[in-house]
Amino acid sequence: MRSPLRIGPHSFESRLLLGTGKFPDFDIQRKAVEVSKTEILTFAIRRMNVFEPTQPNFLESLDLNKYTLLPNTAGASTAEEAVRIARLAKASELCDMIKVEVIGDAKTLLPDPLETYRACEILLDEGFIVLPYISDDVILARRLQELGVHAVMPGASPIGTGLGLLNPHHLTFIIEQATVPVIVDAGIGTPSDAAKAMELGADAVLLNTAVSGAKDPIKMAEAMKWAVEAGRLGYEAGRIPMKRYASASSPLEGMST
Amino acid sequence: MKLIINGDSIEFSEEQNHIYQLLCHLQMEQRIVIVELNGSIIAKQAYETTLLSDGDRIEIVHFVGGG
Numbered sequence: 281m282r283s284p285l286r287i288g289p290h291s292f293e294s295r296l297l298l299g300t301g302k303f304p305d306f307d308i309q310r311k312a313v314e315v316s317k318t319e320i321l322t323f324a325i326r327r328m329n330v331f332e333p334t335q336p337n338f339l340e341s342l343d344l345n346k347y348t349l350l351p352n353t354a355g356a357s358t359a360e361e362a363v364r365i366a367r368l369a370k371a372s373e374l375c376d377m378i379k380v381e382v383i384g385d386a387k388t389l390l391p392d393p394l395e396t397y398r399a400c401e402i403l404l405d406e407g408f409i410v411l412p413y414i415s416d417d418v419i420l421a422r423r424l425q426e427l428g429v430h431a432v433m434p435g436a437s438p439i440g441t442g443l444g445l446l447n448p449h450h451l452t453f454i455i456e457q458a459t460v461p462v463i464v465d466a467g468i469g470t471p472s473d474a475a476k477a478m479e480l481g482a483d484a485v486l487l488n489t490a491v492s493g494a495k496d497p498i499k500m501a502e503a504m505k506w507a508v509e510a511g512r513l514g515y516e517a518g519r520i521p522m523k524r525y526a527s528a529s530s531p532l533e534g535m536s537t
Numbered sequence: 538m539k540l541i542i543n544g545d546s547i548e549f550s551e552e553q554n555h556i557y558q559l560l561c562h563l564q565m566e567q568r569i570v571i572v573e574l575n576g577s578i579i580a581k582q583a584y585e586t587t588l589l590s591d592g593d594r595i596e597i598v599h600f601v602g603g604g
Contacts, residue, residue, distance in 0.1 A: 299602075299603060299604030300602040300603060300604075301602040301603045301604045302602065303602065309602075322603060322604055323600040323601065323602065323603050324600070324601050324602065324603025324604075325571075325598050325599070325600060325601070326598060326599070326601045327543045327544075327596065327597065327598055328543065328565065328568070328570055328597045328598060328599045330542050330543055330545070330547070330563050330565075330597060333563050333564040333565050333568065334564065337568070337569070337599060337600070337601075338600075338601075338602060339569060339599075339600040340568065340569055349600070351600065352603055352604070354603050354604075367578055368571045368573065368578060368598055369571070369600075371571045371578045371579075371580065371581075372569060372571050372600070373581065374569070439604065440604075466604075486604075487604075488603075488604030489604065
């Protein structure tokens, strides 16, 4: 029996969270989302183009009974900006989860830990299900879970780089002490990156560009589904210890001479 | 009256002065949007009762692709 992913009051079969940015077109995106078997989709909140009200919108084309929305606070660089975006998202009455993303540096897009913490504090008070995007800092992860966040989302590497798990050792520090789900977010480039994160014991993986920017996003979405599942199964199965020297898989006795 | 909608100044009739009427005018009443009036979020249930007045700043936002 596979264990579900539980975030606050929500429960999910899939451990792959998919971003919705930068897909070539809605048709490819819809198919990619479908084959990924994801149940959680992230979105950003932006101004509507009031001069072009008929422009198609991906969210409006979705069966919202099938997906849980995880809006982000991307674009915020202070706690106040993040809180405002979160409130706007919740006012849609379509979601109660929020990915707190407070960027501290335009070049690396690394999160500002202090503003992130402050935003989480306010949003928890207001009853949000709070999932902060953070660096791979175990102390910050612990402080946030003590504060009451519902998951922590350490980055594997900077957003959109596809560099994979730059510091798996630090990710394991976070995973080992976690009392809430650990969702490895950002920087995943390949299915093996996603599988590796899951093998380390991450509860889920959130990725976007690795799929939307792939030569064939639909194929990559399916690859990511298998990778996350394989990595999770491998983690639950428990890997063998590593040894320096060989040990034969075939019996040493009974050789025919 | 003049409204500042998403940063743009737009002329709007004095008679139709509720948020819901504004959304209809913009052909957005069926869309998934969130409305902020002078910095306060307006609940959907209040669209038909919230009055607009000259110089109001309105933000109309929606969900777009993002990671």
